[in-house]
Amino acid sequence: MIQELYTIFQKYPNITTDSRKITPNCIFFALKGDNFNGNKYAKDALEKGAAYAIVDEKEYVTSEQTILVNDALESLQKLANYHRKQLNIPIISLTGSNGKTTTKELINAVLSKKFNTTATKGNLNNHIGVPLTLLSMNSDTEIGIVEMGANHKREIAFLSSIAEPDYGYITNFGKAHLEGFGGIEGVIIGKSELYDYLKASDKFIFVNGDDTKQVERTQDANTYVFGGSDTYDLSIEFLTANPMVSCAVDGKKIQSQLIGSYNFSNIAAAIAIGTYFKVNSDDIKEAIEAYIPSNNRSQILTKNTNKIILDAYNANPTSMKAALDNFSDLTDTSKIAFLGDMFELGDSAKEEHQFINDYAASLEIEKIYLIGENFGITNSTNEKIVIHSTFESLKENFPALENSTLLIKGSRGMALERILELL
The missing domain is CATH 3.90.190.20 (Mur ligase, C-terminal domain)
Structure with missing residues (x-):
C-alpha cells in the first residue's frame, strides 16, 4: 500500500492534513484528534480540488479518489519514511529542551548559503510535523534539517525511526515537560534517544563541548565538538551579550541580533555545522548577522x-x-x-x-x-x-x-x- 501511495505522491507531491488549506492537486490525509475527525472532511477536500483523500473509515469512501487505509496517521508516517529512503541526502535532526527552533533557523540560514536546504517550518516538530517536513523535501533538496520535539519518552526514538537522520544535535537538557518525562532524568533519557539512534546507526553527532551532560552522553560516538576550548574541533570564543550576542572564530568577530548569553550555544552550533559542511566563513558570518528572531522569540x-x-x-x-x-x-x-x-x-x-x-x-x-x-x-x-x-x-x-x-x-x-x- 505504501508503494502505491508513493506512486501517487510522486505525481501529486503536496500533502495537507488541514481541509481548510487545500491546494489544487494536493493529497489530503484525514487525521484524527481528541476533538476532530478528518475523515468527515475528505469529501469536502476533494470538492475543493484535492487529487486524493486518504481516509481510515470506510463510510467516508465516496469515490475512486478516496483511498482507504488502516490508519491515516500511520500511513502518513510510513510514506514519509519511504520518501526519506529515496532522497539519498544528508539529514540533520535536532532536539533539546530550549532553543530548538532558533538553532534550526540559524543552521538553515548558514547552510542555505551553500546548499539547497529544506527545514522544518516553524515548530512543526511532532509525530505529524516531522513526516510533513520530510515529505516537503524533493529532488532539489541537498540537505534536510528536521527539528524534533517531545514531551514523553520514546517520542524522539520514534521520530528518529521516521527521519533516519545522518547527523544530530541536542541543544541542552532542561526542566521542560517534566510532567510527561517524569523529571529531569527522564528528560535526559528521552532527548538522548536521538543520540541512541545515531550511535546505533554509526552516524554523526555535533556536540557542545562546554556542556558536560552532552559530552558525557556522546563519549562513544562519532563526534564533531565545538565550544570555547582550543582543544575542540572548532573553537568559538564568546565575546559579549550586552545586549546582543557576539562571538569570534579564528579572530573574526560575528555580531548577532540575538539577545541573551543563552543564545551563544545556538549560534555556535550553527557556526560549527556550517564549518563542518565547508560553508565559506564569510557566508557563515553574514548568515548569523542577518538572522532576526521572530514569533515572540527573543x-x-x-x-x-x-x-x-x-x-x-x-x-x-x-x-x-x-x-x-x-x-x-x-x-x-x-x-x-x-x-x-x-x-x-x-x-x-x-x-x-x-x-x-x-x-x-x-x-x-x-x-x-x-x-x-x-x-x-x-x-x-x-x-x-x-x-x-x-x-x-x-x-x-x-x-x-x-x-x-x-x-x-x-x-x-x-x-x-x-x-x-x-x-
Missing part, C-alpha cells in the same frame, strides 16, 4: 519610550532562569520583568514557580510581575515582587511605564505578548 521591540525583550513563545524553569540572568546583567536602568506561568511541570510546578519567585527577587531587577495560577500561589515578602493570579488582574492594575526595559516571558498558553497592547 525579539527586541520598542513601544513609546520602552524597550521590550519579548520572549513569550515558551518557558520552563531552565529557560526562565537563563532569561532572568541575562536580563539582570544588562546595564539598562529601570528593568521590569513580566513572568508568566510555566506549563507541564506536573508535581514540580509549585516548587519550580516558588524558586523563580525567589530567584527573580534576588537579582538586579527593579520590579517583577508574576502572572498566572501557579505564580499566584507563590509567596514573597520582597517588595519588588507583584503577583497577579490572572492576566485580567494584571490588566486592571497595569503600571504606568516610561523609559523602562521590559522582559516579557512565559509559556505559550499565557500569551503574554498581550502586554504589548497595555503599554
